[in-house]
Amino acid sequence: MNREDLYEGFKDIDDDILERSEQMAKGKKKSPWVRWGAMAACICLVVAGAVGVHFWRGNQTIPPTPVDPIIIPPDDSGLTAIMATSDTYQTLNELLEYLSTNDYHASTLSADGGNGAGNISATSQQLVEGKRLAACDGYAYHAGRGQVHISELDSQSPIGSIDFEAEQIFVCGDRLVLVDSFVSGGSEIDEEISACVRLYDLNDPKAPKLMDEFVQLGSIIACYVSGDDLFLLTADGVCACGWSRLDDTDDYVPALSKNGAAVTWPDEEICILGEPTSVQYVAATQINVKTGEVANKQAFYGDIAEVFYGAGWLAITTQTRTEQVALHPDIYTFSTGSGYAYTGKISTASLLGLDSGVKMSDGTLPAGNYPYVKAVTQVDGVYRIIGEYVTVNGGNGSTQLLALTANMAEGESNYELIGLDNGLRFDLDDLLWESDRAIATVSTTELFDNDVKVEAQFIFAEFSGMDVSLSCSGIRADAVSGVDGIFDLGDPFGELETLIPMGNGIYLRYNETPDGLDIYDFSDSDAPQQIYDSLGDIPTDCRFEFTWEVYGKNIFGIMVVTPDENGEYRNATFSWNIYAVDVEKENPYTLLKAYPFGKGSNFMASSLGFETLEYEGSYYCSTMDALSVQKLTW
Amino acid sequence: MEDSQIIELYWRKDSRAISETSGKYGAYCYTVADSILNCPEDSEECVNDTWLQAWNTMPPQRPSKLKLFLVKITRNLSFNRFKARNRDKRGGGEIHLVLDELADCLASETDIENEYAAKELCGCIRRFVRRLPERDGSVFVRRYFFTEPVAVIAERYGLTENNVMVILSRTRKKLKTQLIKEGYINE
Numbered sequence: 020m021n022r023e024d025l026y027e028g029f030k031d032i033d034d035d036i037l038e039r040s041e042q043m044a045k046g047k048k049k050s051p052w053v054r055w056g057a058m059a060a061c062i063c064l065v066v067a068g069a070v071g072v073h074f075w076r077g078n079q080t081i082p083p084t085p086v087d088p089i090i091i092p093p094d095d096s097g098l099t100a101i102m103a104t105s106d107t108y109q110t111l112n113e114l115l116e117y118l119s120t121n122d123y124h125a126s127t128l129s130a131d132g133g134n135g136a137g138n139i140s141a142t143s144q145q146l147v148e149g150k151r152l153a154a155c156d157g158y159a160y161h162a163g164r165g166q167v168h169i170s171e172l173d174s175q176s177p178i179g180s181i182d183f184e185a186e187q188i189f190v191c192g193d194r195l196v197l198v199d200s201f202v203s204g205g206s207e208i209d210e211e212i213s214a215c216v217r218l219y220d221l222n223d224p225k226a227p228k229l230m231d232e233f234v235q236l237g238s239i240i241a242c243y244v245s246g247d248d249l250f251l252l253t254a255d256g257v258c259a260c261g262w263s264r265l266d267d268t269d270d271y272v273p274a275l276s277k278n279g280a281a282v283t284w285p286d287e288e289i290c291i292l293g294e295p296t297s298v299q300y301v302a303a304t305q306i307n308v309k310t311g312e313v314a315n316k317q318a319f320y321g322d323i324a325e326v327f328y329g330a331g332w333l334a335i336t337t338q339t340r341t342e343q344v345a346l347h348p349d350i351y352t353f354s355t356g357s358g359y360a361y362t363g364k365i366s367t368a369s370l371l372g373l374d375s376g377v378k379m380s381d382g383t384l385p386a387g388n389y390p391y392v393k394a395v396t397q398v399d400g401v402y403r404i405i406g407e408y409v410t411v412n413g414g415n416g417s418t419q420l421l422a423l424t425a426n427m428a429e430g431e432s433n434y435e436l437i438g439l440d441n442g443l444r445f446d447l448d449d450l451l452w453e454s455d456r457a458i459a460t461v462s463t464t465e466l467f468d469n470d471v472k473v474e475a476q477f478i479f480a481e482f483s484g485m486d487v488s489l490s491c492s493g494i495r496a497d498a499v500s501g502v503d504g505i506f507d508l509g510d511p512f513g514e515l516e517t518l519i520p521m522g523n524g525i526y527l528r529y530n531e532t533p534d535g536l537d538i539y540d541f542s543d544s545d546a547p548q549q550i551y552d553s554l555g556d557i558p559t560d561c562r563f564e565f566t567w568e569v570y571g572k573n574i575f576g577i578m579v580v581t582p583d584e585n586g587e588y589r590n591a592t593f594s595w596n597i598y599a600v601d602v603e604k605e606n607p608y609t610l611l612k613a614y615p616f617g618k619g620s621n622f623m624a625s626s627l628g629f630e631t632l633e634y635e636g637s638y639y640c641s642t643m644d645a646l647s648v649q650k651l652t653w
Numbered sequence: 654m655e656d657s658q659i660i661e662l663y664w665r666k667d668s669r670a671i672s673e674t675s676g677k678y679g680a681y682c683y684t685v686a687d688s689i690l691n692c693p694e695d696s697e698e699c700v701n702d703t704w705l706q707a708w709n710t711m712p713p714q715r716p717s718k719l720k721l722f723l724v725k726i727t728r729n730l731s732f733n734r735f736k737a738r739n740r741d742k743r744g745g746g747e748i749h750l751v752l753d754e755l756a757d758c759l760a761s762e763t764d765i766e767n768e769y770a771a772k773e774l775c776g777c778i779r780r781f782v783r784r785l786p787e788r789d790g791s792v793f794v795r796r797y798f799f800t801e802p803v804a805v806i807a808e809r810y811g812l813t814e815n816n817v818m819v820i821l822s823r824t825r826k827k828l829k830t831q832l833i834k835e836g837y838i839n840e
Binding site: 020021022023024025026027028029030031032033034036037038039040383384389409411416444446464465466471473 | 717718721722724725728729732736748751752753755756758759774775776777778779782783787790791792794795797798799808809811812813815816818819822837838
């Protein structure tokens with residue numbers, strides 16, 4: 020084989036990959052999502068062909084783009100039916116009618132040109148999604164293969180199981196909540212995914228009693244508990260071109276059932292964000308786990324990029340990019356709890372003095388400035404937003420970190436920008452939110468005589484009310500993006516939480532060369548220090564599935580992965596190692612206990628589904644192959 | 654005109670299919686051809702040959718993505734012409750840089766010879782690219798499928814040229830690892 024053969028080997032690259040490459044915007048986060056597959060595309064094609072060309076009205080038109088003020092608090096009068104999140108569409112039918120001839124089949128939304136399969140993910144800095152392990156009244160419930168195992172914590176012995184494959188498990192008062200996603204229909208190449216939520220009564224914790232079951236169409240993007248309520252967020256989408264040929268518009272409305280009976284989803288629980296270029300939506304359902312009633316629900320339709328949430332609030336970012344237009348991010352904010360009340364929109368374009376978007380002739384961004392929203396949280400009613408502010412100018416652009424605050428109730432906003440001391444462009448790799456601060460890890464790339472130098476730096480964003488201040492650390496560290504060459508045992512580019520906060524301003528951070536954990540003192544954002552440069556001592560070959568837990572002052576556990584004697588990760592062994600760290604010592608790490616995984620071990624047979632849990636001052640762990648939890652001691 | 658309408662013209666053997674295709678995708682296909690051939694006359698001929706091949710293959714084919722259907726034809730025709738023209742000489746153009754880069758993925762001696770293995774190689778590369786993260790996969794195919802210059806890719810995605818080169822370099826290493834694992838090349 021020669022290089023020409025290799026070049027020719029690219030000739031059969033899948034169309035969706037090629038199409039995606041034409042459209043891809045910078046800085047999109049990746050997340051698993053339902054792929055509306057060939058079926059949606061075929062439906063479009065067949066329908067278009069069947070009806071005839073008269074249906075098509077020439078080139079797609081650019082969706083209307085109203086000029087927005089910086090923050091748009093909602094008009095109370097607009098909250099009755101369709102919330103006033105769109106100046107253009109009052110009903111879903113209006114949107115569908117427009118999209119019937121203008122649906123933008125963006126390849127970034129789907130692997131195959133169908134519609135709806137966006138890259139939507141949801142994150143929270145305040146609420147924890149369900150784990151695979153939970154406990155109640157001395158009993159543990161952990162996810163196994165096709166079953167949820169029940170074990171007694173004291174004896175660490177199995178006592179029973181529930182036939183249910185759970186992705187997430189919650190214990191909420193006397194209720195056990197099991198959540199899973201499953202293939203609910205479709206075809207092999209176009210699977211329909213739904214989420215299933217089961218509520219169990221735990222009055223007898225050894226034998227949970229099934230109370231209610233909910234099924235909601237779409238992929239789970241978030242599931243969390245706040246108070247007595249379970250919030251389930253699923254995402255879905257439907258190709259809208261030729262929509263009028265579908266049986267009815269209910270096909271575009273979220274499907275929810277309780278104990279097998281359909282729950283209606285009325286118009287007033289549908290909210291259109293801006294001017295969508297396709298039909299994709301996030302359906303948010305709030306279930307009271309005590310009563311088993313659906314307390315509230317709302318479906319959000321739009322060019323949704325990402326969803327952020329916390330206790331009492333939800334923020335949805337939209338960003339449009341078609342072959343003809345790129346619109347800057349908007350952030351739609353809602354209060355949650357007693358319904359989803361629209362609290363206003365943050366238009367980053369207006370805030371930064373930019374037009375709402377740009378027209379593109381060939382899908383590429385013209386020279387100019389482009390904001391990207393990376394993370395949103397809310398503290399005391401003030402939204403805190405971190406993003407990138409990128410200047411595109413051929414190969415000579417620049418990047419600045421954007422930190423923004425917005426008080427929706429007061430209609431106030433503020434922002435700061437900062438670039439790196441050396442002026443290099445960067446990518447925001449990792450962000451750690453703290454109560455009054457965010458630590459951004461960014462990476463830069465330089466080329467010297469064909470030698471590549473990739474480095475990480477830290478930027479600190481201090482928040483106080485509406486004020487925000489940014490500072491660059493000047494510290495250089497390894498950029499950590501994963502490991503080359505691992506395809507079968509995990510995503511080598513998985514998002515790593517590289518900073519391990521040990522308290523008192525001390526942070527451990529994964530260092531790639533050599534593998535190990537550096538130690539930083541970030542207690543003062545204006546004078547951050549590196550106080551230990553890893554010698555490759557710990558954890559050896561901890562290179563992916565970078566999982567860690569802080570167990571208290573100076574104690575942490577971390578997953579250590581060791582390749583086989585040939586350096587292969589296919590036969591890697593795993594170990595959950597618990598260390599003490601003492602920054603005063605020359606060799607700061609002391610191994611307290613190692614729990615190896617693997618065949619023949621008296622611990623767990625496999626690391627799959629490894630989970631740890633703190634319960635009444637003790638720590639436990641589980642895996643999918645174990646029938647019982649195991650207590651961790653050191 | 655919408656792609657579905659153009660395809661319909663091909664199926665009806667209406668000669669307007671060629672003019673519509675040329676008007677809509679002529680420049681696009683020309684760019685791909687010229688990236689490989691670096692010669693306006695040859696590129697123009699390959700684009701015209703593309704319309705001919707499209708004419709001969711529709712029907713029976715009814716591509717779901719006309720643009721990509723055409724560009725694959727253009728790429729194949731252009732590269733065949735490039736190989737015939739450049740068997741013993743080297744010239745300028747992006748393709749030489751691209752091929753030199755791809756040589757990184759190969760060992761000094763490699764060992765697939767037959768057509769069956771070549772077809773398998775296409776599948777191997779297709780799977781490899783599909784498993785790549787979105788950004789890296791897109792950068793990779795812009796370079797090695799579309800033969801785009803690094804500067805163009807950088808601008809397309811708002812990256813620096815250095816960043817693009819790093820992504821390409823890392824991904825080539827991964828491809829090499831994959832090719833070794835699947836037995837296409839020796840370690």
